[in-house]
Amino acid sequence: MAKSILALCRHAPYGNALAREGLEAILACAAMDQVPSVLFSGDGVYQLLEQDPVAINEKSLRRNLQALPMFGIEHIHVCRKSADARGIAADTLQLAGAEIVLLADTGPFIRGFDQVLSF
Amino acid sequence: MAKSILALCRHAPYGNALAREGLEAILACAAMDQVPSVLFSGDGVYQLLEQDPVAINEKSLRRNLQALPMFGIEHIHVCRKSADARGIAADTLQLAGAEIVLLADTGPFIRGFDQVLSF
């Protein structure tokens, strides 16, 4: 049986390529019918903020994020401690077509998967 | 008149190339008669520990460090707070031919230079 996959996204957007390449890998997995669960933790929660990177000549990563529900990823898991530590109010986190699931304790959640891809 | 140069070394050895390439740049500057002052701060203080990287197939960076006095770099400045925070006792820091100078406050020291190379 195919393994269950978690994508763990821990890095802020734009500063380095991991956020972008993580989202691309997630979309690729989903397109291959290996739909991963997704958890934003640490600086990764910054990926959920509104973005306007025209002034730095980048594409918005929010676009890639917004594509997730279309690929069958309808729950976006977010580490609550990480959001709190960064002053991000849980109710400001929104993604059209997806449900934001705040996790008080990510450890037991992670344990439930066979494989974890880290980005 | 030529500018005074400080090399600020903030990264641990082996984990990434910055420690090695920083030391190479320092030696190159010294060889060009632009002898820089050198300050180890943050994780950079780990570069001063004894090392034995044979098991990971690397050359010892202590060798490069030990070459500094031969290139006219006879004072090795170390941020005392960084060493303390990492549990490194000041009197264990030694480098043959060089004097270890512990700085309680690195800010005024940095201000005294024209250019700072960060590694």
Next chain:
Amino acid sequence: MTLHIINQSPLGGSALQDCLGSFVEGDALLLIEDAVYAAASPAEHKLPQGQVFALAADAQARGVTLAQAVTGIDETAWVDLCVAHTPIVSWFR
């Protein structure tokens, strides 16, 4: 007087803390790239009072609203800051 430039997020790495340990009154602090996240809550990150700048383009890109204590600047003002300060120290990765 030194211009300190930081490009790392405040919780993601040690660059900001390392820099603040070397900050002297009269120095200037510029937050760029992922470091602009610190500009939303300068007191929480123990940023100095006054002389704290952030690249406006980087903040806008990330959806970060600068606190009042932080001055948003463009690249031209950054060049001016470099002209007015020496040395320039980058704290990264």
Next chain:
Amino acid sequence: MTLHIINQSPLGGSALQDCLGSFVEGDALLLIEDAVYAAASPAEHKLPQGQVFALAADAQARGVTLAQAVTGIDETAWVDLCVAHTPIVSWFR
């Protein structure tokens, strides 16, 4: 039970702290590369009790003496740890 692998120095980045926030009793923790610096003083870095490992080659390379609470292992034992645990989570950069 999860095997957590960390490669970043304890003060240089957030990887260790992020990992500890996701650590559940019964999980195993493996310190590799620059993370072995944490193995010298596990209590100070709030490492869990038991099931903490470090790659001996990486510690030796860096002149780090492992505390008694940390088990030094070679690469073969690392493979065994991977066989015994699932999932395997890497915390890096």
Next chain:
Amino acid sequence: MQFTLVVYGAPHSSEGAATALRFARAALATGHSIYRVFFYADGVHNGSALAAPPQDEQDLLGQWQSLQQSHALDLTVCIAAAQRRGLLSESEANRLEKPSANLADGFTLAGLGQLAEAAAVSDRLISFGG
């Protein structure tokens, strides 16, 4: 047991690639198999045919190629990550009208689907950070 290794680090920039090689050798030596090594992000530089480290530094490319030959290892480089970073096969160089190619023998360019598939079918997946 079948392992998949994901490598994020460029050789001579971060230690991840060298660590992955040590792990791969130990896994193979103890009778396990490696389903795929997937090079992603800066890890794609492991597949560069042009790396020329100094004589007294380790030759990571040679080590990958030697493992590949002795164990028929699947060394897959993410094609999208590679294009951004200037790692091209002959056919990619031609298609993109670039002046030369630099993908080393033993490595294959392929899409992210190869990562998804490896994650789905391998017994264990382990990532080596950059």
Next chain:
Amino acid sequence: MQFTLVVYGAPHSSEGAATALRFARAALATGHSIYRVFFYADGVHNGSALAAPPQDEQDLLGQWQSLQQSHALDLTVCIAAAQRRGLLSESEANRLEKPSANLADGFTLAGLGQLAEAAAVSDRLISFGG
């Protein structure tokens, strides 16, 4: 005033190279000059002729080359850092017996002495982290 820029970041991997370009344009636009841009560590990848980012991402190589042409910019790539990372000129590729070269037009390979010299003579030196 004369600036020297030191670039540590590879394009499309970290933001440093793009930030350096923004700074360089602003400095030149306000009447300053750039004595040298020195590419070190992973920054050497800025000089790759083979980078092929997707159409909708910025072309950093083209931006460096265009600045180089309009302002006779000195774009110096550290030769030791470049060799380790597989960035070679034609002559280096021949000397090292490598199958191809990938150094882009407008960039020059040179030793670390060029960094020392630039630090000594420029009015300001600014580093862009990787």
